[in-house]
Amino acid sequence: MNAADPLVLLVEDESQMRRFLRTTLPLHSFRVIESPTIREGLMSAASHHPQIVLLDLGLPDGDGVDFIRRLREWSRTPIIVLSARGRESDKVDALDAGADDYLTKPFGVDELLARMRVSLRHAADADGGSRDPILELGSLRIDLAAHDVTLDGQHLHLTPTEFRLLSLLARHAGKVLTQRQILREIWGVGAATQTHTLRVYMAQLRHKIEKDPARPQFLITEPGVGYRLRDPLP
Numbered sequence: 001m002n003a004a005d006p007l008v009l010l011v012e013d014e015s016q017m018r019r020f021l022r023t024t025l026p027l028h029s030f031r032v033i034e035s036p037t038i039r040e041g042l043m044s045a046a047s048h049h050p051q052i053v054l055l056d057l058g059l060p061d062g063d064g065v066d067f068i069r070r071l072r073e074w075s076r077t078p079i080i081v082l083s084a085r086g087r088e089s090d091k092v093d094a095l096d097a098g099a100d101d102y103l104t105k106p107f108g109v110d111e112l113l114a115r116m117r118v119s120l121r122h123a124a125d126a127d128g129g130s131r132d133p134i135l136e137l138g139s140l141r142i143d144l145a146a147h148d149v150t151l152d153g154q155h156l157h158l159t160p161t162e163f164r165l166l167s168l169l170a171r172h173a174g175k176v177l178t179q180r181q182i183l184r185e186i187w188g189v190g191a192a193t194q195t196h197t198l199r200v201y202m203a204q205l206r207h208k209i210e211k212d213p214a215r216p217q218f219l220i221t222e223p224g225v226g227y228r229l230r231d232p233l234p
Contacts, residue, residue: 005029006120009050011041011067012082013060017105021054028113036060038067045071052120055099057083057090065097072098078119082107088224095178095225102176102225118174135170137229140209140218142170156208161186165201166209169219169229178226202227 008025012018013036025032033048035041038061045053053071057064068079081094081102091102100119103112133145141150147163149156158166164186169177179198183191191197202221206213220228 002029005031006051007031007033007048008116009041009044009048009053009077010034011038011044011053011059011064012036012056013058014056017056017082024109030116038062038064038070041067042070045075045077050077051123052116053077053079055079055081057081057085057094065093068094068097068099076123078123080112080115080119082112091222091225092178092180095176096180100175115174122172122175135173137170137173137218142166144170151209158205158208162201162205162208166205166229169227173229176222176226176228180226182226 005026006029008021008030010018010021010032012021012034018034018036022032022034033044033050035044036059038059041053041055041059044050055064055067059067064081064083068081071077071079078100079098081091081099082105083090083094083102084105086104094102100122101115103115133143135142135144139152143149144167149158149163149166165182168182168185179195180192183194183198187194187197202219203213206216206219209218210216218230220230222228
């Protein structure tokens with residue numbers, strides 16, 4: 001284990017899951033520290049400054065969403081929720097509170113590692129300033145500065161709102177954004193409940209970007225939660 005490897009804070013009270021991640025993550029160049037409670041997790045975050053947090057929601061001293069809110073008061077460290085709770089409302093609450101991603105147990109190691117890499121890359125981009133104004137995701141190319149989008153080299157004609165929506169998802173490629181987050185960002189706070197409007201615009205984008213809108217390759221729906229622009233695996 002190398003001191004330069006990213007440090008992971010695992011806030012989890014289930015000993016079997018802690019043992020599994022304690023063994024698995026170092027094999028993929030991550031260091032791990034563990035905390036079984038919200039209180040200890042917050043203390044560890046303050047004292048060890050991890051690069052990423054893996055968080056269970058059901059903890060002995062409270063709900064993991066409380067941990068997210070309290071950590072977000074002073075830190076932008078990426079948080080990935082790992083929880084047996086599969087309800088859409090739990091996912092939305094965690095993401096709206098400030099979590100970066102959500103995986104339902106049981107999950108595959110490869111998927112977890114991919115989500116961790118995406119979250120770490122986003123954090124690095126944020127620390128380094130604005131991202132490259134040209135984003136490429138497979139055959140999709142988005143020039144944020146020129147407001148230009150091409151697919152397989154062909155220019156796409158997007159409305160201003162469609163471009164803003166695509167740009168928002170592209171800047172967070174690989175990360176799920178809740179419907180509420182997207183609506184507030186694109187249409188303002190007062191539009192936070194206008195989910196039909198968002199569905200209409202997503203359908204329009206899919207028809208322009210996807211070869212088969214019924215089986216999208218780029219614009220992925222997280223049922224009951226929100227949307228994700230698929231990020232090619234690093």
